Structure formats: structure tokens, C-alpha cells
Amino acid sequence: MSEPIDLLLRPTWVVPVIPDRVALKGHSVAIRDGAIVAVLPADEADRRFTAKEIADLPGHALIPGLVNLHAHASMSLMRGIADDLPLMQWLQEAIWPAEGKHVSHAFVRDGTALAADEMLRGGITTCNEMYFHPDAAAEAFAAAGMRATVGVAVLEFPTPYAANADEYFRKGLAARDKWQGHPLIRFAMAPHAPYTVSDDSLARVASLAAELDCPIHMHIHETAHEIAESLSQHGVRPLARLARLGLLGPGMIAVHAVHLDAAEIELLASQGCAIAHCPSSNMKLASGIAPVAAMLDKGLTVGLGTDGAASNNRLDLFEEMRQAALLAKVSTMDPTVVPAHTALRMATLDGAKALGLDHLIGSIEPGKRADLCAVALDTVNNTPCFDPVSHLVYVAGRESVAHVWVDGEKRVEKGRTVLRNSNKELIGIATMWQTRLEC
Ligand SMILES: CSC[C@H]1O[C@@H](n2cnc3c(O)ncnc32)[C@H](O)[C@@H]1O
Ligand SMILES: [Zn+2]
DSSP states (O other): OOEEEEEEEEEEEEOOSSSTTOOEETEEEEEETTEEEEEEEHHHHHHHEEEEEEEEEEEEEEEEOEEEEEEOGGGGGGTTSSOSOOHHHIIIIIIHHHHHHHOOHHHHHHHHHHHHHHHHHTTEEEEEEOOSOHHHHHHHHHHHTOEEEEEEEEOSSOOSSOSSHHHHHHHHHHHHHHHTTOSSEEEEEEEOOTTTSOHHHHHHHHHHHHHHTOOEEEEESOSHHHHHHHHHHHSSOHHHHHHHTTOOSTTEEEEEOOSOOHHHHHHHHHTTOEEEEOHHHHHHTTOOOOOHHHHHHTTOEEEEOOOOTTTSSOOOHHHHHHHHHHHHHHHHTOTTSSOHHHHHHIIIIIHHHHTTOTTTSSSOOTTSBOOEEEEEOOSSTTOSOSOHHHHHHHTOOGGGEEEEEETTEEEEETTEESSSSOHHHHHHHHHHHHHHHHO
């Protein structure tokens, strides 16, 4: 008797990520109720299962959906407003004034919808998000059918969203309560950075994260200026201050972590922290180069993030995989560091681990949710293909993403998102916001 399933995917290669360094040729993936039931040779699958739907994917590599470990999705509405500046000038002279004028629930909902569309089309199925109006971001991610961990943003300074830290906590936690139990949406604590959050608020973040059992998502050691300022204001480097306040631990996702000495890498590793490496943002803002090879050497979990579209300016994890691999090599003068399979693992399983979601996503294994991405490698540029993982990282861009599923539901078909009404509608919304920002 054959077993009923919802969907059988028959790609040329399955790149499961677990086991590591494997590309299974001529295998199928069976999916029922949004979960992966089996990964097995295609002929066995044909005998064992009766599928409601079969997708033949010749020339495609099936990979886990990509995990964007650091984003500010709705900043897509500010893409290109301030290029070619260092971080603090970019924030203080361009971004914070624009946010102070324009950011609202509608801005975040529309901007996140725009970003979710770009991310899904690029194979990203999960986003670790940090921005104002987390309720609006959750609304847009859920409507797009995308998985997200949305941050309870905490800053000390007033914005149109919140007047003070208390109000950031109150509004963020209310959003978390509202979305509890949603299959795709989770919450994290998201204190912005050591230089914008007080000791009292940071201690409150640590205790809430422990109580709610959620990650802490924070920009840490992004620039040399941040370290110098902390030394002059607090007498210690930011990480030492965070350690003293109880923020370091397995739930900590340290974004950027560009300026670390050897002892700090050891400290982060010994505390089980994870890193969100954002190579394009670090290069564009000239923040520096994160010591990724040394981090991996010490066993740190390092995922990949795009950061926002106002500093990257793309939400493209294929680009970040390639940049992460190249930057690690040139900064160490060692071409063996961050090989292609490591870059792919960083963009999938390691991001999932950092979010505490690796029991659900990050690899193609029975029991995990079916967050999957089919990449067409049957193009001229990708032929011949001796190793699909090499092409995924070094050749194929996000334009090669053909189909994407989240929780077993098709979200992208032949390169187009299926839930969005039309590109025209999204372009209309983005153009309306451009007119407002130009005023
Ligand atoms: C708490 S809402 C997020 C806040 O962060 C700002 N932001 C965007 N990118 C960066 C970055 O690379 N470093 C520091 N801060 C960043 C964003 O504009 C919001 O104000
Ligand atoms: Zn950021």
C-alpha cells in the first residue's frame, strides 16, 4: 500500500546541508502537512508514495530555504536615500531624521511587504527582523507567508513609535502577545545597540529574554567608534558591559561583531552566542571585516544577514554567501577558509541554530518543516556542473531561484511570488512612499 503525501519534489540534486558536504543526485523529497516525510532515491519514492502533486525539477538543486539572520525589512522604502557614508553619519544625518518623520505602522507594513517579496523571490524563507512597529512587520510577514522572528525593538531615544524605553517594551511585548501561537511568527528581544540602550534597559532585556525564552538580537561591535565611545563613557568595551549585565548566552545573536579581539571571540564562543555576519553592509559602510575564520575556528555559530536595504542595498543572501566566502579568504590570505559548503551552511542551518529554530528548519531532513528553495542550475553559466554547491555560492545568483515553499506551501513559482497580487501593486505602493519621503 502506498503512503499518501501532499507533494513529491524530484530535483536533479538535493543539497540537504545535514549531512554536511553532500549533494544527493536522483533523490526525491516527500512532503505531508507542511513537513518533510522522507528524502530518498527517486525510484523508491515512486514506489512508496502517492502524491497529490508531483514537481519534476530537472537541472534544479533543492536547498533549504535561506535564513536572513539580520534585517530591517521596511528600510526597503529608504533604499538609496543615503549611500557612501560611514555608519554614524549615515544614521545621524540621514536615516534617523527620515525615520523620525516618516516611520508609522503603515510605513512598516508596506516596507516589510516590499522586502518580503524580494526576499522570497531570492530564496529567503525566514527573516530575523529588527525595526519599529513590530506588529506591522509581523502582519506583513504573515500576509506574505514568510517565516519571521520579529524583534521587540528597544532604544532610549524618542521616535514617533515610542516616547521612551518603557513604551518600546510595552508596545513590543503587546505585539508579541498578539502573535503568540502563529505558525510562522516568533518574537525576540531587539535592543538596538550598546550606544543607544541604557544599563537599566539592557538588564530588563536580559531578564525578559530568560523569562520568555527568546533570542536577543543586537548590533554589537560594528565600528571602531562604538568601542572608543564605550571606553570613554563606561570605561569598558561594549561586550564587557553586556557580559556584566547578563546579556551573553546561547540566545544572543550579535550582529556585525566586526571589531573583536581574541579574548572577545573566546568569550562569545564560551557563552554559546551566535553571530549575524553582514559582509555587504560592513563593506559598504566601511565598518571593517568581521573575523569570521577565527570565529568558526572557535566553534561559534555564524549565520548571514543582509542588514537593511538602506545600507546593503540588496536583500540577497546568494550575494552574502559569495561575499562571506571571498572576504574571509582575502582577509586571512587563506583560500581554504569559508569554502562553498560552509557559506551555504551559514545561510541555512547556522542561521536557524542562532534563532533556536534548527529543530524546525535549516536542513532537508525528515521531521523538519518544508521550507525549501529550488534553484535552476541548467543555464549556460551553470553548465557544466561538477558540484552544485560550488555553483550555488560562486555562480548562481538569486535570479536562478525558481520555486520556493514555506511550511510546504508554494510561495514562489517560476520566480514570481504567488500570494502577492502583482508587481504593479507593489511598485505603486513603493512609489507612493517615495513621493512622501521626497517632501
Ligand atoms: C531598533 S529599530 C532599528 C534601528 O537600527 C537602525 N539601523 C539600520 N542598520 C543599522 C546598522 O547597520 N547599525 C546600526 N543601526 C542600524 C535603523 O535605522 C533603526 O533606527
Ligand atoms: Zn542592522
